[in-house]
Amino acid sequence: MSRLKKDIAPGEPHIALRRKGVTYYVPSLFHMAPTHQKIVPLLIRDVLRSKNPLEIYGAQGLRINQEGYILVKNHPIKTLKICGRVMLFTSHNFPSAFGHKDYEFYLLYVDDSLGHKLTICVKVDPSHITAKDLEKDGLLVEITGVLAPFHDGLKQIQASEIRVVGKKADIDVECEWWAHALKTRKSLQTPWIYIPPRINNVDAPTPVFQYNDLKIRHQKRQVLRSLADDNSHSFASSRNEPAQVMDSFAIYATEEPNRNLGEARYKTVPQDHQKRHASIARRSELLCGSQEVDTVEVIDLTSE
Structure with missing residues (x-):
């Protein structure tokens, strides 16, 4: 037979693979399954036909297989x-060495009468049931446990609890169990669907942008472009590098220039920025030379 094709669901990290229309999620999501930490009633047929995690997940399923x-x-x-x-x-x-208690257990072969040769092996500690009880003909037992390592190549249940629920003639008890297990079986036929949570940014603050801000930014852009064009030959070419914007500061003309002042007028800034503004003033003098300039202001863009 040809090997079954697998869909590893690229871009969906919560999915391990898809096979025959069934989605298998990564083992780290098993705690989200509806069967997690629950005792699930099963027919022996379903236990024998269940899949080993190694068949689906390969080496990724080693740990959950051991569990x-x-x-x-x-x-x-x-x-x-x-x-x-x-x-x-x-x-x-x-027998055990060094005076320890001998290792003793029973192996039970249990049949739920729902199919030919559908018998499963169950490993039971003698503290749960006596050999005298097991010798009774047609004993009906209810067993809770986990799937243990295979015994002689067959699936085996390691019993954590065993309870006698009927004798050979108690058919009604057996029928009640069938109805209960078949109801669970029907619900398990619908695959488990996990929907990962989605992160919405609807609560993120919306930045407020006003027309005056747009107007000021447009003026800054025009002044910076004109400065770069006017000084590209005198400043940038002398240093063999392109014109640069001075850090996070911009120089732009005021709405009412005062040409009689003949020097730059600077906006009042915090004391810890005065040294930096003085340095920028010297750099602006290099840019403008000895020519008369309009009244300008130094604006800290980092405060916007």
Whole structure:
């Protein structure tokens, strides 16, 4: 068979890949799934047919695979619950060294009677149930646990709780379980959809720009251009570099020039800027030379 095509959803970091119309999200978003930290009732058929995270995520799914996660559609499930009859059980005892307690456990083979050869292996600690109870014919048990490492190549459940819910003749209890598990199965057939939050900048302050500001900026632009043109030969060419705007300051003519003053008049500035303005005044004298100039003002653009 040809390999299934994968869509890795470029530009969407919350999506790991898409396959057969199902979107698989990155493992870091599993806590957002509706099945997170819930005990999910499943049929044995669904457990056996569930996907291993390594099949979907590759090396990225190593950690969640070790934690016992399985995937039904794209729903991540860790803790699950099954119900069925004990068809067979075996007892295992491994002696320990240095006087420690022997390692003992049971392996139960459970069938929920919903398919041919649909039996799953369950590993149970002897503290949860006795061998005497397991020897009863047709014992109906409810098991809660996580998927453990495979046993002989088959999926195996590590039981954290086991409860006897019926005997051989208790068919009604088994039917109630089927109805409950089938209802959950129907809801899991709809893939989980995660919508990432979107950041809106509607609350950002809107800058206020008035007509007077536009007029002043236009005047500044005209004066700067005229200064650059008038002094490009005398100043820029002598230094072999293009004309430059002096830092964040601009010089522009006032509306009512006073040609009788013969010198520049400067706007009052804070004391910590006086030295800088004095330096700019000397630079403006270099630009203007000994010619008479209109009354000018030095404006700090950084304050706007």
